[in-house]
Amino acid sequence: MSCQNKATFHVQRGYSFREIEIQCGRTDPWGGRATCDSCFDNQVEMERINAAEANIKADNETSRASGHGDY
Numbered sequence: 001m002s003c004q005n006k007a008t009f010h011v012q013r014g015y016s017f018r019e020i021e022i023q024c025g026r027t028d029p030w031g032g033r034a035t036c037d038s039c040f041d042n043q044v045e046m047e048r049i050n051a052a053e054a055n056i057k058a059d060n061e062t063s064r065a066s067g068h069g070d071y
Contacts, residue, residue, distance in 0.1 A: 005036035 003024040010017040011029050022028060024036035033053065039045045063069065 003036060003039055005038055007034040007036045009034070 005024045006021040007024055007028070009020050009022065009029055011020055020029070022034040024034055024039055026034050028034040033049065035046075035049065039049070
C-alpha cells in the first residue's frame with residue numbers, strides 16, 4: 001500500500017489510554033491492518049485490501065495444511 005497517511009489508535013496503558021499513530025497499511029496494535037480514513041472511505045481501495053487479506057489467509061491455510069507455519 002502506497003498511502004502515507006496515518007491511522008490513529010487508542011491503546012490501553014494502565015488505567016488510561018494512549019494515542020498512537022501508525023502508517024496506513026502497516027500492522028495495527030491488534031495484529032490487523034491499519035487503514036486510514038481516506039482509504040477506508042474509498043470503496044475500490046477497500047476491495048483491493050480485502051482481496052489481499054483473503055489471499056494472505058488462503059496462503060496461510062495452505063501452508064498450515066502442508067505442515068509449515070504462517071508466512
